Amino acid sequence: MNLPNKITTFRAILVPFFVFFMVFDKIPGNKWYALGVFIIASFSDLVDGKLARKYNLVTDFGKFMDPLADKLLVCSAMIALCGIGRLYSVVVIILIGREFIISGFRLIAADNGRVIAASMWGKVKTVVQMIMVCFLIADLGAEFGGTVHDVIGWLEAILVVGSTMLAIISLLEYIVKNKDVISTQK
Structure with a gap:
């Protein structure tokens, strides 16, 4: 290994x-x-x-x-x-659902001898998602009060919404670019 x-x-x-x-x-x-x-x-x-x-x-x-x-x-x-x-279930369902769909596309493509590489949207989604998870784990808003708490709350919300939107955008891109994977399966 x-x-x-x-x-x-x-x-x-x-x-x-x-x-x-x-x-x-x-x-x-x-x-x-x-x-x-x-x-x-x-x-x-x-x-x-x-x-x-x-x-x-x-x-x-x-x-x-x-x-x-x-x-x-x-x-x-x-x-x-x-x-x-710290995270709404609907967001988790969207984000994990996207992963299952992309994995399914990749499995079908692999069965047909094709490799579906990660797209730029997918890579950006991953980075934003990792940052979002770090902020949500740290829960810095709970550590501070006043304006700092509000700013961190807004930042967390932006990361959650951004991560969710990027997941949807990258999923749609995968589907559009690779729709022939479904139609050309063995």
């Missing part, structure tokens, strides 16, 4: 630790531990991809496990944030 695949596996292993810290609020500072784990896992995604491409270490395991580890991390974060009242 090469280094990028080890990093991807490490990210997948971090997911239960992240969920543990998100869910068990009896641990002092649990949200900060959860945030730390989430940030480490998120950066590991950046690192493993760069290493795999730079040193030509792309493998079938990595092609399968990297997006799976990403989805496990992000979906776990959104479900946990919904569970603690």
Whole structure:
């Protein structure tokens, strides 16, 4: 197993630790531990991809496990944030639903010998989503009062709406660009 695949596996292993810290609020500072784990896992995604491409270490395991580890991390974060009242369930359904639809398109395309690469809209969505999750975990509005609380609340709302809109836009782009995947299946 090469280094990028080890990093991807490490990210997948971090997911239960992240969920543990998100869910068990009896641990002092649990949200900060959860945030730390989430940030480490998120950066590991950046690192493993760069290493795999730079040193030509792309493998079938990595092609399968990297997006799976990403989805496990992000979906776990959104479900946990919904569970603690930091994210509306309708937003979580839209964001996770988009992931399922895109994964379905990719599976059908792969079965037909095609690879559907991530689009620019999808990449921007991912970055905004990761920032949104970090802000929602940190819950800085609860730490401060007055104007700072209001500004952080607005920023969080903008990130949630932006992430949701980017998810919808990138989903529509995938469908339009790849609609032939459905019609040309074996």
